[in-house]
Amino acid sequence: MPPLLIRYVPLLTWGRAYSRLNLTNDLIAAVIVTIMLIPQSLAYALLAGLPPEAGLYASIVPILLYAVFGTSRALAVGPVAVVSLMTAASLSEIAAQGSIGYGVAALSLAALSGAILLAMGLLRLGFLANFLSHPVIAGFITASGVLIATSQIKHVLGVNADGHTLPELLLSLAQNLPELNWPTVLIGVGTTGFLVWVRHGLNPALRALGVGAPLAGFLTKAGPVAAVIATTLAVWGLDLAERGVRIVGAVPQALPPFTLPDLSYELLGQLILPAVLISVIGFVESISVAQTLAAKRRQRIDPDQELIGLGSANLGAAFTGGFPVTGGFSRSVVNFDAGAETPAAGAFTAIGLAIAAVALTPLIYFLPKATLAATIITAVLGLVDFSILRRSWAYSKADFAAVLATIALTLLLGVEAGVTAGVLLSILLHLYKSSRPHIAEVGRVPGTEHFRNVLRHEVETHPSLLTLRVDESLFFANARFLEDCIHRRVADDPQIDHVVLQCSAINDIDLSALDSLEEIMHRLSEMGVTLHLSEVKGPVMDRLRRGDFLTHLSGQVFLSQHDAVEALCPKDAAMRNLSPRAARRIIWCRTQTAGR
Structure with missing residues (x-):
């Protein structure tokens, strides 16, 4: 049959x-x-x-x-x-x-x-x-x-x-x-x-x-x-x-x-x-x-x-x-x-x-x-x-x-x-939620190689290194939101020298989002900050290799977030312990400064 x-x-x-x-x-x-x-x-x-x-x-x-x-x-x-x-x-x-x-x-x-x-x-x-x-x-x-x-x-x-x-x-x-x-x-x-x-x-x-x-x-x-x-x-x-x-x-x-x-x-x-x-x-x-x-x-x-x-x-x-x-x-x-x-x-x-x-x-x-x-x-x-x-x-x-x-x-x-x-x-409702992806600033859990949200966990961070974890795929509707988020965060903190995008939750990056990543890289370069990627999934990396973004990337692509911290933080620099309460206070102060 x-x-x-x-x-x-x-x-x-x-x-x-x-x-x-x-x-x-x-x-x-x-x-x-x-x-x-x-x-x-x-x-x-x-x-x-x-x-x-x-x-x-x-x-x-x-x-x-x-x-x-x-x-x-x-x-x-x-x-x-x-x-x-x-x-x-x-x-x-x-x-x-x-x-x-x-x-x-x-x-x-x-x-x-x-x-x-x-x-x-x-x-x-x-x-x-x-x-x-x-x-x-x-x-x-x-x-x-x-x-x-x-x-x-x-x-x-x-x-x-x-x-x-x-x-x-x-x-x-x-x-x-x-x-x-x-x-x-x-x-x-x-x-x-x-x-x-x-x-x-x-x-x-x-x-x-x-x-x-x-x-x-x-x-x-x-x-x-x-x-x-x-x-x-x-x-x-x-x-x-x-x-x-x-x-x-x-x-x-x-x-x-x-x-x-x-x-x-x-x-x-x-x-x-x-x-x-x-x-x-x-x-x-x-x-x-x-x-x-x-x-x-x-x-x-x-x-x-x-x-x-x-x-x-x-x-x-x-x-x-x-x-x-x-x-x-x-x-x-x-x-x-x-x-x-x-x-x-x-x-x-x-x-x-x-x-x-x-x-x-x-x-x-x-x-x-x-x-x-x-x-x-x-x-x-x-x-x-x-x-x-x-x-x-x-x-x-x-x-x-x-x-x-x-x-x-x-x-x-x-x-x-x-x-x-x-x-x-x-x-x-779907478009609204998709256009505002969850973006978490993460730090290392002491004594481990795990990285978690600074607003939820006791973590270690370094003033010169900003790590952001994007918890959704990047496409035309939310790429600009990521772009604005990174720009505001870096503009409010002159100590930042490196920005690492932890891509463990990103399953896809469309062409509009790729253009936004290039714009983010150019803006950061003008501010003297280097952009890096970590934990990029295989299919996403395959797509990025089809263009010239990786060729012009100002930083590196790391296999893990731990590798990024080990490579980018000065060897003699001490990591600071950051509690969720302290993180909220710092972010609140930066928000107020940005508001003024």
Whole structure:
């Protein structure tokens, strides 16, 4: 079999080793996940502003395609809360919810997102996700969880409300509060409370009654289905639809239809930015879940192939009546905990959902939208984590500022502004940190050949010798910072005759940084100071030898920092002992002098 085909179709790898035990475990996991996904898929379609059947359609063919092209053994692909919210936010600017144009735009958004993900995978651009910092993503997801929960309150209360930002939603809810429908409130609030109890209290209660762990886990995961059945029967039996309780209504009893997205330049131009943002956020969420679950079983995830798998899933959704999808956290964890062994569990889940789409849709005619809203609210409660603000404040003020800005912009300006800000802040934060590398002045630990930061250790130094350790690779963004740092330090201390750059932590020097090193050497020469290098790594030395920098270097290149000290310090000169406190005092005095 061609290696290229095996590489791009992981099914050919795990499928050849598929066993009867795998089949049993995958079928059990599929039954559990299917029961969970039926109400969840309907709810996320509601969140995206689409008919409920779109949620089922988006959970059938996309799962099958991911099972063929994805590398995770436990990831469950389909509609998720954040992507559904982003879909609604982007499409509401293009067409009215409930219109044909809105549904077609959803198909086009899925197609465009799929094409972007597929192209990134084929070009092996999975590494780009590393440029999104975890704190910023956590802040965006937290704010999105708040927006999602707030947007569903209207269904819980039975009132009309709209808006895509927190102030708009709260103001609209307050203005329409007189329309409160008490039967809807009873269903919505009661279902929300029940689902919260199911999630946190049902399993311990069942275990306390002597129910086995597998059965208790199954009943806990089936809690949302019980809520759907109970509230649907209540609305039907008490004729609550006639009393203002909003219901799902008629849902087509059919398999996913073949649909065609609108690929006109005008529509694609409006959707390109939302598609990019949805692709990036969806991929980051999916790959983080997949890698977490894979690590527990010592399995490997290929990020580039994951892009291909997710891209194929979104293209499948575009041509079968769905909307953008990605790997979901809650359903994937359930799939993993239920014992899924291979992606075939997802394929079996798709078959179960297809059966539900054909046979069970008439049974949800009287399903109240308040129940679906309660399902969404309960699901997104786990997304909200404001502790990231406290943890980032304690660890890094720069990260805290980025997280706070992301949360604030998402809540006040909407998800598109929030995720755009998150992406830009992640990149800017990386550039800011990279442009200011850690540079330590080092001295020798007495009685050893080790050199450490003068601000942290008791060390020996010599007034005529300045040793600086640069703890990052040098490139265009940070070379000028090193240049200014050395110039200020030497200008403040006329006793310095030699400067040694300890390069043990430098893995690369680009051309801009090489120009800066030449400028540093010329400036130091004009001040009567010699520049030396020590502990230069082999690949870095190879690159330096390609030019003429080493030929014109005013000093030497030493194998070790100890060799540099032995060669440059006068033999009869005594090294001075320097404590961290004394070093701080000296540096503070030099700073004050420089300030004047």
